[in-house]
Amino acid sequence: MTDLHSPEIQLIRFRRRVYFAGAVVLVCFSLLFARFFWLQVVRHDYYATRAEDNRIALLPVTPNRGLILDRNGEVLARNYSAYTLEIQPSRVSNLEHTIDELAKLVNIEARDRKRFRKLMEESRNFDTLPIRTRLTDEEVARFIGQRYRFPGVEVRARLFRQYPNTELASHVLGYMGRINRRDAARIDEAGVADNYRGTDHIGKAGLEQFYEDELHGVTGFEQVEVTAAGRAVRVLSHTAPQNGNNLRLTLDAGLQRVVEQAFGERRGALVAIEPSTGGVLALVSKPTFDPNLFVDGIDAANWEALNTSADHPLLNRAIYSAYPPGSTFKPFMALGALTAGKRTPSFAIADPGHFEYGGHLFRDDKVGGHGSVDMHKSIVVSCNTYYYRLAADWGIDGIAGFMSQMGLGSRTGIDIEGESTGVLPSPEWKKKRFKRPEQQKWYAGETISVGIGQGYNAYTMMQMAQAVAILANDGVVFKPHLVKQIENVRTGASRQVEPKPVRTVDLKPEHIAVIKQAMVDVNKAGTGARAFAGAPYVAAGKTGTAQAFSLRGAQYRGGKLAEKLRDHALFVAFAPADDPKIALAVIVENAGFGAQSAAPIARQVFDYYLLGNKPAGPAPEDSDATDSE
The missing domain is CATH 3.40.710.10 (DD-peptidase/beta-lactamase superfamily)
Incomplete structure (x- = not known):
């Protein structure tokens, strides 16, 4: 009768286990090597590009919109820079709660909330939308100190259109408005979507609309090195934007x-x-x-x-009526x-x-x-x-x-x-x-x-x-x-x-x-x-x-x-x-x-x-x- 506990049998079993474990390890290492070879050799160029893309962000630099001047050089439409508090709805889980919390730091009125909801209806979910514009330096500082609490919310410096004479020649100048879905579709059809990266506004009426191509300019770009968290480290290259052309009018x-x-x-x-x-x-x-x-x-x-005024102030009676x-x-x-x-x-x-x-x-x-x-x-x-x-x-x-x-x-x-x-x-x-x-x-x-x-x-x-x-x-x-x-x-x-x-x-x-x-x-x-x-x-x-x-x-x-x-x-x-x-x-x-x-x-x-x-x-x-x- 064979003794199952004999040293010879135990040694044979041990060797079998070692061979099997070695084979498993060899197979695993072969798979790892094959995967390594696939990633590092066969797909090297692809993943090198992906890594570079993760390291480098391409950021649009919006151009200054052209000015509109009368025949004697008086400025009728110009630009100014201001800070805006913006929310990206797709990154915010509870929008109303976030706005309520922001209101404790920055003055947000009922009309700001209504305007924000109107913009949400007209815009895409991944767009960043302003909840407040023209922030004071104090408001910017208060938000920056609590920024970590608000993912999907940020302060941005934006250029805004300004009409210094308010109502003067309003039907001639027209006005600017945020790019909505219809505008975005028209921009795509015209093949100029890249030129509107980083741009939120477009001419909606009057000269602002008719001469949009002249006034808008050409968007520039910056190559910025960023960390894994997305924080900018340094600027690698800069392509300056080309500012829009100025319009000098026949109008006095x-x-x-x-x-x-x-x-x-x-x-x-x-x-x-x-x-x-x-x-x-x-x-x-x-x-x-x-x-x-x-x-x-x-x-x-x-x-x-x-829109409901009996006098219809938005109607251009000079050319339409x-x-x-x-x-x-x-x-x-x-x-x-x-x-x-x-x-x-x-x-x-x-x-x-x-x-x-x-x-x-x-x-x-x-x-x-x-x-x-x-x-x-x-x-x-x-x-x-x-x-x-x-x-x-x-x-x-x-x-x-x-x-x-x-x-x-x-x-x-x-x-x-x-x-x-x-x-x-x-x-x-x-x-x-x-x-x-x-x-x-x-x-x-x-x-x-x-x-x-x-x-x-x-x-x-x-x-x-x-x-x-x-x-x-x-x-x-x-x-x-x-x-x-x-x-x-x-x-x-x-x-x-x-x-x-x-x-x-x-x-x-x-x-x-x-x-x-x-x-x-x-x-x-x-x-x-x-x-x-x-x-x-x-x-x-x-x-x-x-x-x-x-x-x-x-x-x-x-x-x-x-x-x-x-x-x-x-x-x-x-x-x-x-x-x-x-x-x-x-x-x-x-x-x-x-x-x-x-x-x-x-x-x-x-x-x-x-x-x-x-x-x-x-x-x-x-x-x-x-x-x-």
Whole structure:
């Protein structure tokens, strides 16, 4: 019988165990060596790159946004640096608790919380969002001392946009806002996502939006060596950002102030153009707004106030809102009739105070009429009957064809977004506008109202100002523009926006002279005479009144109507009449007669621009002024 406890058997068993353990160790070491070989030899380049990436962080360096200056060098939009307290929601487990704890260190108001929630809805979860901006040095120090308690929260130095004149030219400048999902998608589609790394804001409206590519600049980068905890040790390399280009405008900030002050609390719009270049000297939409409200992300209370206001302060009335031109349309009707051979300057009618067409009576504002009326008198006294008859003789196709040459009913191409086309009525337009066949038919009676600037007529003040500038410039058409030159701050070079004639309307000098002289006499002896009494320069103009709603044959009694139903007051003009330096169109909403409310604003504009006279307050309303329209 074999002894299991014999030394020989135990030695054999021990050797087997040693061999087995050795084999296991050998296999393990072989696996470790194979893995080591795979990592260190086969995948060396890949992991070396990963290690280098962990050691080196590539940080974006945001460029300074370009400045916006008026034609005389006054700064209208600039930048400033401030500390912000920012939270990355994806790294914070209990957001409300974190904000409550932060509020013990830094003043966080209810509006800050509301704005933060609004930004969260518009942004991606991994974005860092500001809970407080413009921290004081003391607030920064208090947070830094407790920073370890708040993972996902940090203080950053940011550049912010500032509009030092608050509401001045707000519809021209536009505003900046945080990049939302829609903006990010648009940036990705344009292939410029890398250039927006580290950038939180983008132009949302006005020049800030239209010239975003010029103003933004080129983002720079820093290679920074960091520890395993992510703390920067040293800068390895630096690629400097290229600051955005500055915009120098055609706009005159002083003139813009005069216009905005002249309106006072009234609603409306004014556009003033330099006829010889197309440069926009003033572009005003009232009421205005403060673009600084949008820089940090507008809070709910201010957004609600702006968005629900009955006066619609965010609406750019100068380029978007289209109004009936009223009697300011008459000089263009007269010029077109001369050009088309439908009238001569001496052709006169006997005005009985009305015009009958198709069994309908179209009335003049002056009971009993104006007597014998030729073209000159028709403009000076603003005789409706003359233009009722002219429209009937000329026809809608002829009217629409000429007015389109004057730029009415089409976008001017000004360099800000949001311009509307307005409405130049014609049979073709009506077919596109209405769906039912009975609505699409053009009736001859509709042409009669078009002739006095009513009916379907609707144009922006930008279009009206351009039309006046074309007349003042003897038919030469320039594209309206707001930017005069683009300045490269690095090289000092500048690109001029060269004014070039777009086209020329075929007008005879003798015809232009007839219309200009009649418009001069409007301000000497006609409906604009009271507003321009004593002016040391000669200005040409035309007053207008446009209905805000149809009277349906009733007599207009402005004092008995609700304010929103009263007529709009309009005025178009240029000066000096013999060598025009400025042409404008102005509307004051629901203000009655053009001579009463709109012409006094134009007088203040001309007095400032031509004489340097600064008005003491808003343009007064002439309570005794009337229009014969």
